[in-house]
Amino acid sequence: xxxxxxxxxxxxxxxxxxxxxxxxxxxxxxxxxxxxxxxxxxxxxxxxxxxxxxxxxxxxxxxxxxxxxxxxxxxxxxxxxxxxxxxxxxxxxxxxxxxxxxxxxxxxxxxxxxxxxxxxxxxxxxxxxxxxxxxxxxxxxxxxxxxxxxxxxxxxxxxxxxxxxxxxxxxxxxxxxxxxxxxxxxxxxxxxxxxxxxxxxxxxxxxxxxxxxxxxxxxxxxxxxxxxxxxxxxxxxxxxxxxxxxxxxxxxxxxxxxxxxxxxxxxxxxxxxxxxxxxxxxxxxxxxxxxxx
Amino acid sequence: xxxxxxxxxxxxxxxxxxxxxxxxxxxxxxxxxxxxxxxxxxxxxxxxxxxxxxxxxxxxxxxxxxxxxxxxxxxxxxxxxxxxxxxxxxxxxxxxxxxxxxxxxxxxxxxxxxxxxxxxxxxxxxxxxxxxxxxxxxxxxxxxxxxxxxxxxxxxxxxxxxxxxxxxxxxxxxxxxxxxxxxxxxxxxxxxxxxxxxxxxxxxxxxxxxxxxxxxxxxxxxxxxxxxxxxxxxxxxxxxxxxxxxxxxxxxxxxxxxxxxxxxxxxxxxxxxxxxxxxxxxxxxxxxxxxxx
Numbered sequence: 001x002x003x004x005x006x007x008x009x010x011x012x013x014x015x016x017x018x019x020x021x022x023x024x025x026x027x028x029x030x031x032x033x034x035x036x037x038x039x040x041x042x043x044x045x046x047x048x049x050x051x052x053x054x055x056x057x058x059x060x061x062x063x064x065x066x067x068x069x070x071x072x073x074x075x076x077x078x079x080x081x082x083x084x085x086x087x088x089x090x091x092x093x094x095x096x097x098x099x100x101x102x103x104x105x106x107x108x109x110x111x112x113x114x115x116x117x118x119x120x121x122x123x124x125x126x127x128x129x130x131x132x133x134x135x136x137x138x139x140x141x142x143x144x145x146x147x148x149x150x151x152x153x154x155x156x157x158x159x160x161x162x163x164x165x166x167x168x169x170x171x172x173x174x175x176x177x178x179x180x181x182x183x184x185x186x187x188x189x190x191x192x193x194x195x196x197x198x199x200x201x202x203x204x205x206x207x208x209x210x211x212x213x214x215x216x217x218x219x220x221x222x223x224x225x226x227x228x229x230x231x232x233x234x235x236x237x238x239x240x241x242x243x244x245x246x247x248x249x250x251x252x253x254x255x256x257x258x259x260x261x262x263x264x265x266x267x268x269x270x271x272x273x274x275x276x277x278x279x280x281x282x283x284x285x286x287x288x289x290x291x292x293x
Numbered sequence: 294x295x296x297x298x299x300x301x302x303x304x305x306x307x308x309x310x311x312x313x314x315x316x317x318x319x320x321x322x323x324x325x326x327x328x329x330x331x332x333x334x335x336x337x338x339x340x341x342x343x344x345x346x347x348x349x350x351x352x353x354x355x356x357x358x359x360x361x362x363x364x365x366x367x368x369x370x371x372x373x374x375x376x377x378x379x380x381x382x383x384x385x386x387x388x389x390x391x392x393x394x395x396x397x398x399x400x401x402x403x404x405x406x407x408x409x410x411x412x413x414x415x416x417x418x419x420x421x422x423x424x425x426x427x428x429x430x431x432x433x434x435x436x437x438x439x440x441x442x443x444x445x446x447x448x449x450x451x452x453x454x455x456x457x458x459x460x461x462x463x464x465x466x467x468x469x470x471x472x473x474x475x476x477x478x479x480x481x482x483x484x485x486x487x488x489x490x491x492x493x494x495x496x497x498x499x500x501x502x503x504x505x506x507x508x509x510x511x512x513x514x515x516x517x518x519x520x521x522x523x524x525x526x527x528x529x530x531x532x533x534x535x536x537x538x539x540x541x542x543x544x545x546x547x548x549x550x551x552x553x554x555x556x557x558x559x560x561x562x563x564x565x566x567x568x569x570x571x572x573x574x575x576x577x578x579x580x581x582x583x584x585x586x
Contacts, residue, residue, distance in 0.1 A: 041395055044395065045436040046436055046438040047436060047437060047462065048436035048518065048521060049435070049521035069394040069395065075296040075297035081394070104300055107297070107301055108304075109392055110308070110390050110391065111390075111391040111392065111393065112308065112354055112391075113357055113391060113396055114307070114354060114357065116300075116303065116307070116350065118296075121296070124296050127296055151350065152346040152349070152350065153335070153346075154299065154335060189338075191338065219340040219341050219345070220349070
């Protein structure tokens, strides 16, 4: 896949989320990690120890910012204080791209602090794309939007989720953070084929992939990030990597967080698929060119 | 239903208080069945009704916001016990929904709110109010801004009309109980937390901690950050009054006048106290230029 400003991170390898319980291990053992993803909001503060520790991490590792409260899909204007703070942080981290979710979460100045699904309508496409463009213009770095796990669908929807994702990213001219665990969770909750979703994603727009664990309940699946990655999600990841090619990959493990090594080793399982994709590309490149008559 | 209408509808439903069993209510205050409201915009599927799908978000919202406030007030939780504390937090959040993109600010108004709602803590109201004030002071000291402190040369040039600013991370508290001992006892066992996942399906349980006995005693406290660690420093009444006056914009002469108004201390003792207060404050970097504040 030819590199562009959205998928120019094929050499990033496999990262993990930077989490407080692992700080001591990271600073004392200095493990080799391809990159860390930080939750932007944890560092959008005035001052203090979290920023000092972040600076130490930045001295030694590559860091990418991932946000949880931009709410591109909220019908009303973006919060200027949020934008100002996130811009300050991007200057500090020099993140090569920034991601947040394709969702909404606030209305009339009140926040739900959830990643609420959007109705898949053309009105939502226009609103969301406008907000993403505004963020991209303000921050002056590529923005990748992440598909969320969802537990509800709306009567108002006029298209599938993957059609909606395509409409938004083309209208916004942005990248995608493809969360294959979220695709799997939503596919089980809404009875669609997750492979169809993965196959519909424009490969040239995928900046990053998320993998994670989830929890099964009697009637639905919840995106809990508190388990190892389950087999169906690895299968979906393999399919995505085969289509898209080597892509920056990150394991999310946010609750019941085990040791650093356990999280990192789980993430490194992705290397098997990344190597296979790289080998496939190399083999294709070594094929003799057809001689044209 | 356009995008804004749908988001207003859903935000109201997601934020609607749960029943005592942490389930979604069956009807609104005016008697409208929630199943009708949910069905008006959320599709059912073969396993879940519209009501049940909305309930997932309703429960997640409350578990998340209760969890966020609880993390900031572990000592208040330990003091009141889980049942009373949950009732207090629920009542607080109903009146104070989140108006910020960050969960960091969600518990900000709780100390003032608790002071106006004495019934939640019963006979321990004043003790609880002190604990809440100190726990929020910790939050502000933890990540409050640290400005360049005045150096020795700056301090030599001070005159009676000088106005000094105090570090934004420095919090000054007048307490009726020595709750620093109680809060320290609880915080010693509390893990540091951060924002990570939006999936919250259950209330986290808090371990019971043995609390020190509290006897009424006037305590003046400076909560501040030094080398990125938050400290509780007891100061005397005169130092508290002096620093508070400076923080409120008073001149040095006004601050000293307020601190020693009707004081029975000899001029010599007053001079000693002033010198000692300024020496400690300067050593800890508490003073900064008023024009940079």
